[in-house]
Amino acid sequence: MLEEEDAQATGAGEVTIDDKSLMGLTTRILKAVNSTGDKNRVKKDDLPGLTGLTRAQVNAILNPDSQRSTKISLESIAKVVDFGQKFAGKHPDEGVRNQVSTYCSVITQRLHGYLERGGLNPTELAFVVNLQLDDDHKQRHFSERHAGVYALVRLDREGHILISRLDIFPRVNRLCRFATDSKHPGTREPTVEGFVFAVDDVVQAVGRPDNSGRLRTSILRSRRHEASWDLMGLRLGTSDYDGGPYAYRIYCRRIAGGEHAGKELPDWAKLFGARKFEAIEDIEQRIQDIGEILKLLKEEEDEDTPWGIRIPTGIMSDDTMGTAPAGIDED
Secondary structure: OEEEOOHHHHOOOOEEEEOHHHHHHHHHHHHHHHOOOOOOOOOHHHHHHHHOOOHHHHHHHHOHHHHOOOEEEHHHHHHHHHHHHHHHHHOOOHHHHHHHHHHHHHHHHHHHHHHHHOOOOHHHHHHHHHOOOOOHHHHHHHHHHHOEEEEEEEEOOOOOEEEEEEEEEOOOOOOEEEEEEOOOOOOOOOOEEEEEEEEOOEEEEEEEEOOOOOOEEEEEEEEEEOOEEEEEEEEEEEOOOOOOEEEEEEEEEEEEEHHHOOOOOHHHOOOOOOOOEOOHHHOOOOOOOHHHHHHHHHOOOOOOOOOOOOOOHHHOOOOOOOOOOOOOOOO
């Protein structure tokens, strides 16, 4: 439970957490660095200076049973985790590094959970603050236009057509979340989750594959299709071929609105990741203009851009993210 203690107990306005497991994990970090049994051991008397805690706070964390309380301040937790991460980064013993790093990671995840249950996503907030995504109107407009389910089309090195499912969820707080799911045989294509947002007149997505710590990013533009809006652009990730950085074009055909994000779409299930398509005839029943989409994905580079892959100029629209499509009220 998060609560504010009175000023005499923890300092004016200091927020504490009443959680036995969090107190225990914080205690384990200080005990681990205090009892490694080698020359890298940190003496108890040195902990206040290294952590920024008072001597009384260090004693309370090292001996929680004597305090007869499971409450600990957020400030104390933050200082111990910061110190623990620095200690783990420098310690020569892998076992000690892993032990302390695990404690720090679990504490961070627990605190993240507390904040999410209170309606605040720390990761999302970090994006908003650090990338200056403070134009709430633009993000709301993006959600209204683009939340939904997409058939994500791309080509592999041999020219086979790969189709994945992309869900862009209507925003709950400040930004939209997305998830892609691919089940292509013969590839190591993972599930990816992250945030997608509007920046000026482009759309950017940053996600993390479930099988890797590496990030995957995309930069996209809106493209009107009938009464809806598609997305097309470049994805930067790592190559299945050699593991190196690899950029390639993707086209995202919107096939359902935001109310369907995360839900089953039986009529489309066989198209998503069923196989590597070689003929467009197998896809045309669902995506009638697949031939035009493939032309955009295959468009050759011109002499002005010999060293890069760009978004084809053919998809550019006079309507940018600042202008609402028909049926969407910007106000």
